[in-house]
Amino acid sequence: MGRKMPFAYYEKEKREISVDEAREKLITKSLSCITESCRVPIIYIGPSERNYSNRVSRVKDYFKLKTNKKPHADNCKYNTKGQLKIFARDSEGVLTSLENGEFNFRLNLITSSLKSEKTKCFTDEDASIQGLANPSTKKYESKGKIDPYLSTMHKILKLRSEIESNSELIDLVNLSFGGQNISWGNFYYPEEHYKKCYNYVVKKKAVHPICLEGIIDGIKEPSDKFPFYSVSLTKPRVDNIDKDGIKRIPSVSITLYNESTIKYIQSEMAKGKENIAFYSELKVKSNHYGLEVEYLNIIGSINHKQQVHIF
Ligand SMILES: [Zn+2]
Incomplete structure (x- = not known):
């Protein structure tokens, strides 16, 4: 849901763009997920700052889902649950996928x-x-x-x-x-x-x-x-x-x-x-x-x- 993405599909020009290009060319609309079978609407989130005791740290800009109501397709690499399922498969039992859709880590x-x-x-x-x-x-x-x-x-x-x-x-x-x-x-x-x-x-x-x-x-x-x-x-x-x-x-x-x-x-x-x-x-x-x-x-x-x- 809240997965940060460095690339997006720019519908208007039917091609992938990076977050750097979106920032430079001010492209904030007509964006979707780069996975062809997914293509859910996504948005550009600008850079921000975080305050620490002795410094301010910059948080880089990124793309993310426009709304959690339209999540990534199950087979999209940006689907968190889908990724965890893949990790579980190769984990030799340390991570298991439960019937209720959650995961257990031993x-x-x-x-x-x-x-x-x-x-x-x-x-x-x-x-x-x-x-x-x-x-x-x-x-x-x-x-x-x-x-x-x-x-x-x-x-x-x-x-x-x-x-x-x-x-x-x-x-x-x-x-x-x-x-x-x-x-x-x-x-x-x-x-x-x-x-x-x-x-x-x-x-x-x-x-x-x-x-x-x-x-x-x-x-x-x-x-x-x-x-x-x-x-x-x-x-x-x-x-x-x-x-x-x-x-x-x-x-x-x-x-x-x-x-x-x-x-x-x-x-x-x-x-x-x-x-x-x-x-x-x-x-x-x-x-x-x-x-x-x-x-x-x-x-x-x-x-x-x-x-x-x-x-
Ligand atoms: Zn996706």
């Missing part, structure tokens, strides 16, 4: 895949997590076949990044983890919900993988004190002061234990991309900064490139 399979990646990455896992490992400790990259569970979640993250808001996947995807049901809304957090994520992990003592989306603020190189790369995300702008007089600012960082992930992030950033979605088990801790500010730190850890999507 998060515990992801956890076991990640655990095996972790042991491949470390010689001394605990020491590494605490940042005590020798930087020269040999790290092993996984070779060969891509884990179908991790790659299915990666496809869903990519799909999510092409959808306007979280609501469509909230309606379509539920997750299960060791007998619990987890809604998509408790799994996937865009930056306006970082605080909700922090509270969820603290209150529910959540141990399942959780996904966060945001904008990369910077990459920190390894140091003597902490021998791993880490990525910090741009902090959301917080105007509200809580009743106790303290302003609580969520702060997300990700530790990278995998070299190919660092290279992937750096090469995508060199192309001008700055948005990131990642999932991992999270650690949370707060620290006070003076009397009036408290940082709500959320720390993720990456052992496999498939845990990250840059867009």
Whole structure:
């Protein structure tokens, strides 16, 4: 429904146009989906801006459905449900299509895949997590076949990044983890919900993988004190002061234990991309900064490139 599209079919001239051409030539009418068997009416949405604590980020323009009452044809690649069905088919059981039209994702399979990646990455896992490992400790990259569970979640993250808001996947995807049901809304957090994520992990003592989306603020190189790369995300702008007089600012960082992930992030950033979605088990801790500010730190850890999507 809310899928963003970079191309449209321009009915007037019976040809495809890109969003750049639509912007330059001010073409906003007579547009439909590029899939021949679909051709539902679509519209052009201009660029916009989002405010963060220390910057303003530009959201690129795109095409989208004119009305949700006329969704994409079932076989159109922009039909979200159709895409999820394709992912489910190739997922080796991690994503299943249910009779009611929704989907279930088995998060515990992801956890076991990640655990095996972790042991491949470390010689001394605990020491590494605490940042005590020798930087020269040999790290092993996984070779060969891509884990179908991790790659299915990666496809869903990519799909999510092409959808306007979280609501469509909230309606379509539920997750299960060791007998619990987890809604998509408790799994996937865009930056306006970082605080909700922090509270969820603290209150529910959540141990399942959780996904966060945001904008990369910077990459920190390894140091003597902490021998791993880490990525910090741009902090959301917080105007509200809580009743106790303290302003609580969520702060997300990700530790990278995998070299190919660092290279992937750096090469995508060199192309001008700055948005990131990642999932991992999270650690949370707060620290006070003076009397009036408290940082709500959320720390993720990456052992496999498939845990990250840059867009
Ligand atoms: Zn379509």
